[in-house]
Amino acid sequence: MTDNDIWRLSASEIANRTRAGDLSVEDSITASITRMNIANPALNAVVEDLSAEALERARALDKARADGAAPGPLQGVPVTIKINVDQAGHASSNGVTALKDLIAPADAPLVANLQNAGAVVIGRTNTPEFSFRADTDNPLFGRTHNPWGKHISPGGSSGGAGAAVMAGIGALAHGNDIGGSLRFPAAANGAVTVKPGLGRVPAYNPSQSAERGILAQSMSVQGLLTRNAADLHLSMPTLIAPDPRDPFHVPMPWHGAPIEGPIKVAFTKNTFGYDLHPEVEAALDTARNALLDAGYIVEEVEPPNVFDAGRTGYRALMGEVWSLMKKDVDAAGSQTVRDIFAVYFQEFPPFLETELLQMMAKRTYYARKWSLFLEQYPLVLTPFLPQPFFKPDRDTEGAEGVHEVLGCAVYSYAINYMGLPAGCVPSRLADLPQGPQPINVQIVARRWREDLAVDACAAIESRVGRMCDLLWQKME
Template sequence: MADLIRLTAAELAARVASGDVSAVEVTEAHLARIDAVDEKVHAFLHVDREGALAQARAVDDKRAKGEPLGPLAGVPLALKDIFTTEGVPTTVGSKILEGWIPPYDATVTKRLKAAGIVILGKTNMDEFAMGSSTENSAFGPTGNPWDLTRIPGGSGGGSAASLASFEAPLAIGTDTGGSIRQPAAVTGTVGVKPTYGGVSRYGMVAFSSSLDQGGPCARTVLDAALLHAVIAGHDPLDSTSIDAPVPPVVEAARAGTAEGLRVGVVKEFRGEGFQAGVMRRFDESVALLRELGAEIVELSCPSFEAALAAYYLIAPSECSSNLARFDAIRYGLRVGDDGARSAEEVTSLTREAGFGPEVKRRIILGTYALSSGYYEAYYGSAQKARTLVVRDFARAFEQVDVVLAPTTPTTAFPIGERADDPMAMYRADLCTIPVNLAGIAAMSLPCGLAPEDGLPVGLQIIAPAMADDRLYRVGAAVEAAFRARWGHPILEEAPAL
């Protein structure tokens, strides 16, 4: 059964559908892998063993009765602990929700279950998705399977690490400023941030409502496309959900060509702070696309230099509003409720005990930016900068079909290295944040290992809103070309756990 954990999601689904292997056997193999390695990796916060096996048995029963199965039926998945899951703890990586059992499923959770996908459990994350390293989890950091002393990216480091450690073939993440793509880049996996509104946010605990977006994580471009097709689509329960057909992502991933495409390279995505090995692999990727028949177009997007500052005013402002609901009265942790204190005192004590340093930092920053006398100077100015980013992307897509960029400026850094330097941590999302500000689509996929440290480097492909299929078309072509060059998937070069 050990070989089952190395198969792609598409391969596993085909074997389950044919009866060559049962969904229970596939699930048991992955649960055994979790038992063997997760004590070291710490990708999971909660493993739902009984629930996963029950879901797997239901798939096997359907197959035995000759009922049709979905394209990913019986395939295990790791779910970021930001999506509500009925009867299963949802903590968002925070003490303030420790032990909370939601009474309902998020729309993404419902769609996974309806597709016959087996949810193994909930993955570790930066508290309330605030971070770039998964070090801000209240329950301890996750290690990068390539080097357990290094970060697996954030905020969805647990989901990415579960893929790279072969604990799950599929995962779900969320991306507010790069939290799907950045972990994918540093773990040698594939992560996609869909168009804003392309995947329902209902039941996804909010951080920054105008930026948050759930999306698929996988080890191959095709697997990500198959998962994308399951979770995407209009949801009347989400007022920001797009009422339009899902782009043909699976067909694009199966086609996989860059022939005749115009590909933009933004000059602002290089320079100081970018690791030499990362830029070397990026330049090789650009050359590869030229070999595949794409036309390379040099672009300039000056507003991108202000994107980081704009994001770190908009996101904290929205989080300060969203997190006001955690008041010790409605649900979650409650501290100091001894009958002698006022509601305000109980709320203050609870938030002091329940929120970690990074969450407190962002609440304070956001509250200040929204306060009387400062709103226009800070939040208002940030929204103007956001408009400039949107316009720069619009001009870029008048010239090109997709834009290329490094996913992250550096490879995975050591755990603890940036703990006392928030600005250094924030710069990890330098290349991903503009996409979220504009609400468009992007993918990260492996493009090699950095020569300095032998760690994965991610290539970012960016497409216009509702043109998510372009990500998969180009991504599949790049993936196939790199695998032909390497002779194997990049994860085969990762050290054994």
């Protein structure tokens, strides 16, 4: 492998080589920066280039290693951080022009955890305004494009992260997810991710002036987008390291106890009246067959009502947004995002006042139903979206557009509402009239068992291949 090809290495390969002394951190980071300079101008995925400080940090890590310091588990792995999370000395703008000078006084827990493990931040990635769209565009930095082509949205709100990691800009990309913001970009770009469950990754922004609403706290999680499942097993133990600034973080190990015998997987194609596209059905069948081939027991059976949980959960979240966030959107948001929020409130009529409190309480009812179901089936294989990923700006096209983008995505936000973990992995490359695009499926897991979801993602990936390899052939 030449120096020009180092960027193609997975996070696991980079860490193995740097820890063994076969690759310097400086060479790893230099290669990633070179790739960023080549790929990013067409994508606008990274909107703050941190090359200079990344190289300075890389040299410091190499010097410390030469002086006898032990290498970290993510030694020399290039990462990107989403612009809605604090990184000391940089703006946590959240895609909002009014926040462009909100400079973080210190690192958020996940940034500290990654850097303490030897990772190097090479840039900060784009997000839509307020990180509240499933597409990525804003007046401050502009539109992010999908590396598969401009016929597909890059997803959101971690669209910059998904586009960057799949284009080879960094081996790991940080993102977060309140209703699908890790899984939407994974599905759009063909990346692999796991949405952690409630309490799994410590979260806190030192720049914040007030605490978030209770549903925002309980539905939103921090995570990573990767090009292969093995990199999640490598990196997530670092991400979940405890931090006292998150008093509700649960310090459990990444790997849980082994499950005796073959793992049972519940499998559903139910899309609750929304049309199931043949390419999505084919992706589901491929994933099911891959799991069967890997030794899982897969049974077609309906889990507890996802549609009811998802719609209730998102209407509750919209009630909290209406009460706590709407005035900020009205004051600082563009006309585009204000119009989108107006349609959100139509698609998901907000629960308010006493009814909001009742629906927040009902969250436990749905979670209990699923916990009991997951005792019998530790994993559930589901669609992520019923249709292939939508085009850019589809959510600006009124009620019909928002319905296609978010209204039908009940398998996404239902899982946030119940605080469960869920993996998202590509299992098919669809050849559609508008162009090729990946199709991802979702794998829900028992509470605290993100590792089981990642294992299943790896089993699917081992039989269908890495989507990044096909993308890079196309990009070349």
